[in-house]
Amino acid sequence: MLQLDNIRAGYKGTEALHGVSMWVDAGTIVSVVGSNGAGKSTTVNTISRLVTTYGGRITFEGRDITGLGPAEVVDMGIIQVPEGRQLFGPLTVAENLRLGFHRQRRVKNREAAFRDKLDYIYDLFPRLKERAGQRAITLSGGEQQMVAIGRALMAEPRLLLLDEPSLGLAPLIVEKIFDVLSGLRAQGLTMLLVEQHADEALALADYGFVLSVGKVTVHGPGVELRSNAAVTSSYLGHAGAA
Amino acid sequence: MDKFSVLLFSGLTNGSVYGLVGLSLSLIYGANRVINFAQGEFVMIGTMSAILFMATYNLSLPVALVLTLGVVLAMALALEFAVYLPLRRRGAPPLTIMIGTMAFAITTMGLALLVWGPNQLSVPNILPMEPMTVGPLITNWQQLAIIGAFVAFLGLTWFILYRTSFGLAIRATGVDPKVALLMGIRSDRIVRFAFLFSATVSGLAGVLIGPLLGGQISIGVALTVKGFMAAILGGLGSPFAAAAGGLAIGVAEAMIAGYGNSLYAEPIIFLIILMILFVRPYGLLGDFEAARR
């Protein structure tokens, strides 16, 4: 469904990804793990077309998207849950969710479709319904992550990119978030899941890529990577303990 | 009481125009973090176009209004395509773009000088200017029309921002343009809307205030400065706070000029604004707006 071929990308002349190749098959969860500064967020933002590419090619459902802009890939259904939530803090929970629906602005019976989607999100995260009128910035970290995921789901993603959804959250909340993700997988949603805390991510993932200083060093089925001694010691050991 | 009433209305009238310029500045700032130093020139071109179409060419009011609107909208597109977009494409920071808008303002004045010359021209009034009494107050139709336009544009802005999906997209872009992009919101369209809407607001304000200010190509600069002060005094983050700031400046200016000395009105007002900003650095309504949004 998504394919990165030998991607070189970075910021103002400094290259952060040095020829990264990965792929995500439809209906699977692919996890990208690696320590701080490995280039995980850069990878996600390159797919979202926020980061300049210097070489290589990104294709989505057979179409070359390397030349597209961020809003255009959103319209195609590539939706990101950014690192650190990145909610619209002064806006309410309901408004944040409505902004996620922006991609659907041209569907028929827009208001009815919006209501349906909203009900679906509130089913998934009942807490958000109680908080609907509250400004996003006043929520707890866990609730904010629910809004961030809910906001992305409002767009009806074809491919969901999640950048460290567990960042800074208590273990119990992390578990809850991962439960939701496996529920979404059961519904057939394709996901690219970036995690520094790799153990849970690889357990959930069908396939995984280990990123280190802008390069893919190891890749394979999630369970294999998880039991791979080299991976565990060199990349996940300290990260998992952090 | 009569003097007070006359001063109050003249203050509210000028203040409405400052407020509409402030509202325009705030809308554009929200979309792209740029202060448009040419905003006052849109008022000036509104005034001067009214002279051109109504006095020079003797066209009927509706035709003149449509043509004036066409002129200020074309001017907004010129600002966007000749200044804003080329600079933005080259990665210019907002400060550089602000200098660009200043260059645009000065160029606009230069062109206006060629068309209208340096002298003050009389502006045809659309509505009767004879004093009339409303209860204990003394005003005239022209003043009421300006205050009415102020209220109407505030209402329209509120409706767009808080009652439409597009308005929500505008507010989201104001909070964080990059995350707005992740929602698929095209910030360039928001910026274009802000330029065009602000041009409409300021241009029509120019048509209405012309008869009171007099038609002179130099009026734009002072309006930009006062609109900017209005926005800072009220709170740049909210178009409504900026508009309220404009009213406050207009009324204060009229009162100080009327009961004191008109020569000192501006320095005194700017001193007062400075004092207020020492106490409330985000503007009078800044925090309030931030908390309410």
Ligand SMILES: Nc1ncnc2c1ncn2[C@@H]1O[C@H](COP(=O)(O)OP(=O)(O)OP(=O)(O)O)[C@@H](O)[C@H]1O
């Ligand atoms: N906006 C930026 N400008 C310049 N360099 C950047 C920028 N963002 C990231 N980098 C650099 O790119 C490299 C990869 O960073 P990236 O954020 O992708 O890492 P990451 O794997 O997501 O790390 P983390 O686990 O800390 O989120 C780093 O060397 C970083 O310094």
Ligand SMILES: [Mg+2]
């Ligand atoms: Mg990161």
